[in-house]
């Protein structure tokens with residue numbers, strides 16, 4: 001049983017706690033929130049014994065072994081640093097860090113603490129249908145390219161239009177469509193096709209310089225992969241991966257992977273299995289297994305993929321001229 005501490009009290013934290021508890025391998029012991037009331041509400045709901053409103057005390061005194069960080073993107077870096085200093089394993093929500101400088105800094109800290117594990121919680125890569133796609137791609141007659149889509153209208157865009165700046169639409173909090181939803185399809189592209197040779201992101205920028213929507217083109221030696229991401233519109237298109245006479249169809253988008261079909265002419269074969277109702281169970285199970293079995297090879301593979309995703313996200317957003325406060329802070333150091 002792993003003792004779990006959490007940062008963040010939004011819906012995604014509840015979903016992760018429920019996934020972790022459903023595996024039977026975690027016990028929620030410790031809750032951090034800026035608000036005692038919110039921390040207590042989560043602790044009461046999931047029988048946690050400790051609450052903190054001071055982040056330094058949370059890490060110094062909390063009786064947990066692994067922390068799940070689900071704060072706004074720009075805060076992940078500093079909170080992961082505190083966690084590593086306090087000798088805690090880290091599960092940090094996607095996108096793990098704002099830029100390659102932060103990622104390199106964390107990698108260096110971890111190299112001095114080889115007993116610790118740090119995972120980016122890219123939930124979909126742990127799900128069975130992700131691996132179904134990976135295998136099916138290898139069996140395609142000849143890869144011709146792909147169009148991967150994840151566009152979902154965010155209720156927080158209503159707030160943005162009303163003149164507020166929710167964290168996910170803020171350059172100060174490392175927000176935007178590419179970081180928030182694009183991270184899933186960037187994971188897809190790198191895990192399924194490898195690192196591209198050339199890339200560009202054509203972003204539809206909001207007045208504060210953050211992307212509400214955009215299209216990225218990834219060029220490989222023999223084909224292109226197009227990524228369509230957005231938070232101010234919704235796409236109902238399935239994603240597709242092309243062979244010569246075969247096409248893989250991924251529904252309902254390239255992150256949720258609810259169905260995977262192989263089309264060949266008029267024939268269609270369903271390759272997917274029905275996903276779990278809670279899509280975070282698979283990752284919670286994998287993180288537990290890797291930590292308790294001390295599976296360094298699997299952790300290194302995850303970390304390598306996470307670093308490649310971080311670099312590609314950075315290259316893409318810089319090609320669209322998107323700058324985060326975290327980039328400027330890094331330059332000042």
Ligand SMILES: NC(=O)c1ccc[n+]([C@@H]2O[C@H](COP(=O)([O-])OP(=O)(O)OC[C@H]3O[C@@H](n4cnc5c(N)ncnc54)[C@H](OP(=O)(O)O)[C@@H]3O)[C@@H](O)[C@H]2O)c1
Pocket residue numbers: 007008009010011012032033034035038039069070071072073075093094095121123167168180
């Ligand atoms: N894997 C998935 O499917 C999935 C889905 C959604 C989100 N996410 C990821 O989860 C993370 C959190 O996303 P979210 O939409 O929940 O973010 P959010 O609502 O902006 O913030 C999450 C939590 O962080 C704390 N927080 C908010 N603003 C803060 C501030 N200015 N300073 C310090 N703490 C602050 C709040 O907790 P307290 O008020 O309790 O302190 C809040 O509950 C992001 O990295 C996101 O990409 C993942």
